[in-house]
Amino acid sequence: MIQLHVWGCGTEISVISPECLAASWLLTDSLSNTSEEYEIVTSSNTNVSDIGKLPVLTTAERKLQGFEEISKYILETYGDTNFVSKELSTHNQLVNKALIAKLQYKVEYIHQYNMFVNSRNYEKYTTKLFQKYLPFPMMYNQPLKLHQNAQEQVQLLGLNKNKTGFFDFSGSVNNSEIAETEYINDENEEQDEVALSALHERQLVAKSKEKSLLRESKNSLKCLHLLNDYLDYFSKLYEKLNGNKNSYGFIFDQKRASSCEILLCAYVYSLTYEDLPDRFIYNYLKIKRPDFTEFIATCTQRWNTQLQIEDAVRGPENEETPSLWNEVKYQTGIVHY
Amino acid sequence: MFDIPESVKKLFDTFPLTTYPAIPKTTSGNDEFIEEKKFYFENEKQSQISTNASFSLGVHNVVEFKGQDGKRKYIPSDPVSLGQALILCHKNKLKLPTTSSTNRSCNSIMKVSFHASPDKQLPILIEDDKQSRTIRTISSIIETVAKSNFQKHPYLDAELLVLNDFIDLKLFDLWILCLLNENIDRFDEIFDIDSKLDLSFVAKSLVINNIYSEVEHWRAFRTRNPNLFDYMELLLSTN
Numbered sequence: 347m348i349q350l351h352v353w354g355c356g357t358e359i360s361v362i363s364p365e366c367l368a369a370s371w372l373l374t375d376s377l378s379n380t381s382e383e384y385e386i387v388t389s390s391n392t393n394v395s396d397i398g399k400l401p402v403l404t405t406a407e408r409k410l411q412g413f414e415e416i417s418k419y420i421l422e423t424y425g426d427t428n429f430v431s432k433e434l435s436t437h438n439q440l441v442n443k444a445l446i447a448k449l450q451y452k453v454e455y456i457h458q459y460n461m462f463v464n465s466r467n468y469e470k471y472t473t474k475l476f477q478k479y480l481p482f483p484m485m486y487n488q489p490l491k492l493h494q495n496a497q498e499q500v501q502l503l504g505l506n507k508n509k510t511g512f513f514d515f516s517g518s519v520n521n522s523e524i525a526e527t528e529y530i531n532d533e534n535e536e537q538d539e540v541a542l543s544a545l546h547e548r549q550l551v552a553k554s555k556e557k558s559l560l561r562e563s564k565n566s567l568k569c570l571h572l573l574n575d576y577l578d579y580f581s582k583l584y585e586k587l588n589g590n591k592n593s594y595g596f597i598f599d600q601k602r603a604s605s606c607e608i609l610l611c612a613y614v615y616s617l618t619y620e621d622l623p624d625r626f627i628y629n630y631l632k633i634k635r636p637d638f639t640e641f642i643a644t645c646t647q648r649w650n651t652q653l654q655i656e657d658a659v660r661g662p663e664n665e666e667t668p669s670l671w672n673e674v675k676y677q678t679g680i681v682h683y
Numbered sequence: 684m685f686d687i688p689e690s691v692k693k694l695f696d697t698f699p700l701t702t703y704p705a706i707p708k709t710t711s712g713n714d715e716f717i718e719e720k721k722f723y724f725e726n727e728k729q730s731q732i733s734t735n736a737s738f739s740l741g742v743h744n745v746v747e748f749k750g751q752d753g754k755r756k757y758i759p760s761d762p763v764s765l766g767q768a769l770i771l772c773h774k775n776k777l778k779l780p781t782t783s784s785t786n787r788s789c790n791s792i793m794k795v796s797f798h799a800s801p802d803k804q805l806p807i808l809i810e811d812d813k814q815s816r817t818i819r820t821i822s823s824i825i826e827t828v829a830k831s832n833f834q835k836h837p838y839l840d841a842e843l844l845v846l847n848d849f850i851d852l853k854l855f856d857l858w859i860l861c862l863l864n865e866n867i868d869r870f871d872e873i874f875d876i877d878s879k880l881d882l883s884f885v886a887k888s889l890v891i892n893n894i895y896s897e898v899e900h901w902r903a904f905r906t907r908n909p910n911l912f913d914y915m916e917l918l919l920s921t922n
Contacts, residue, residue, distance in 0.1 A: 392910070397910055397911055398910035398911070398913045399910040440846065440849075441842060441845060441846065443849065444845040444846050444848065444849035445845055447848070447849050447852060447853050448845055448848060448849075451852055451907065491909075491913075495906075495909040498906045498909075499906055499907065502903055502906060502907070578841065579841045579844070579845055582840070582841035583841050583842060583845075586841065586842065
């Protein structure tokens with residue numbers, strides 16, 4: 347029995363981890379025609395993994411961590427009726443690997459920005475998710491940790507963190523961000539100012555709100571620009587290998603996706619997810635790359651329907667639950683995953 | 684005058700006092716001392732025009748190595764610096780430094796401490812053109828290499844650029860993982876740890892820990908893979 351552990355709750359796989367989403371799609375699509383039994387567990391329990399990161403695939407003999415390893419294993423073991431992998435030339439296999447790395451180390455941070463740093467999405471969507479994923483006392487620690495990691499990671503792309511007001515509990519460890527001169531001057535002014543009256547105070551609050559809005563939109567613009575650059579790699583490669591400038595499709599094969607493309611779809615799906623309060627990335631991509639967005643949308647639609655038809659997703663049971671009790675058992679060594 | 688209180692004097696007397704001989708001329712900062720740490724690249728052709736500008740690649744250490752032509756050559760001791768040294772050689776039509784130098788250029792590989800780098804990470808490229816000196820970190824070198832080499836053909840580009848990034852990032856990560864996880868036999872040689880330190884276990888482990896505390900931050904490795912370090916903390920807490 348093959349088991350895939352992912353982020354999510356009930357029968358729903360979460361968009362906070364595109365790698366989990368991609369691994370689930372890949373698993374259902376590859377195994378739907380075989381007699382192999384499998385299930386996808388939305389355990390949200392990072393202890394299952396040896397490296398503290400989901401997705402994790404457990405088979406009878408092995409435990410595989412992370413999308414790259416999982417996809418390699420699935421494609422090698424269960425043939426490739428629906429995906430290209432083995433028949434790719436060595437050169438293209440390398441390109442495929444390189445594109446996965448690009449997604450994991452660049453687009454990932456844009457995803458982190460979108461989920462954890464963009465204050466509208468973070469406060470109105472992401473924080474609420476963890477209440478569903480993790481049982482009572484555990485839902486406080488994990489999201490804050492992820493939030494802090496995200497804030498550090500987006501700075502690698504040159505995106506500053508946004509001020510998240512009341513929700514910024516993550517401490518002032520990383521306050522050394524490089525602000526632009528105009529902000530430095532502005533902030534100094536702001537600190538000197540003391541509210542003289544109720545009216546003045548209201549004005550000050552309004553002004554600071556305006557400023558944080560400005561900062562956020564600047565970050566969002568930078569983010570869109572970077573995303574466009576990264577997606578350019580895919581469209582240029584498609585153009586090169588297929589000679590078609592005006593459309594978009596699978597890069598290496600006419601009909602079948604490769605492992606990097608399934609991951610790309612998962613990322614774009616999460617970035618443009620319809621339940622997000624701030625869908626600035628969706629609006630941008632729809633106008634800037636209509637063919638691309640449409641193609642990705644049809645692919646994800648197909649995979650999502652397949653996920654529903656196969657009905658192999660279940661919630662965590664007993665020791666799979668990320669509860670406090672299981673955490674204690676894990677830390678003391680009673681439970682091993 | 685003051686008398687030293689008895690208790691304080693006793694305390695200080697318990698430590699052995701060693702007088703070191705005076706160090707006359709070879710202190711760091713001295714020209715000779717710097718020259719000793721420099722290994723000059725060879726010119727490919729005999730008559731190459733020498734320019735005012737020169738560069739030095741700052742690396743941890745160099746090791747000797749026998750080339751195909753039978754000459755003993757110096758190469759940087761870690762793979763990242765070696766890669767950059769080879770790129771510099773290729774781009775500037777230079778050859779690796781040899782032990783028996785015949786046709787040396789003004790450019791060199793230089794042994795420096797990683798504290799010399801602004802982000803505590805080697806290699807660094809020190810560009811000197813008589814009037815000014817710029818120190819470039821590894822991130823800036825990598826960025827420049829990618830920018831200036833893969834921007835001519837738009838299609839070829841995307842592919843090569845992705846592969847280039849892949850090598851820079853993934854192989855670099857692999858090197859850091861090796862350093863962090865594996866017991867490296869020639870650690871002292873790679874990072875040029877003074878053999879005098881072998882006398883004192885404490886001093887040596889302090890120096891080594893100092894290096895390890897920086898390794899995990901090289902090219903933001905820790906920031907990029909926070910999950911790996913959670914696990915390490917967990918390991919420490921369970922053991």
